[in-house]
Amino acid sequence: MAKKFACSDVVSGCSWSTMAKDEADLFHKISEHAKHVHKMTTIPDEIIQKVKSQIQEI
Numbered sequence: 001m002a003k004k005f006a007c008s009d010v011v012s013g014c015s016w017s018t019m020a021k022d023e024a025d026l027f028h029k030i031s032e033h034a035k036h037v038h039k040m041t042t043i044p045d046e047i048i049q050k051v052k053s054q055i056q057e058i
């Protein structure tokens, strides 16, 4: 099942969202976005947990 994620669920004010075929692909896209837009070279564990709780199946 495909997954989607809206960044505004974790970072208020960010309008970016994405979808992917599975969670691994989704996390790849999220980490690229976090690196380039939010300047997170590594994503803190607490952010990963927040992201996981906000992932929706579509």
Ligand SMILES: [Zn+2]
Pocket (backbone or CB within 6 Å): 007, 008, 011, 014, 015, 016, 033, 037, 038
């Ligand atoms: Zn964002």
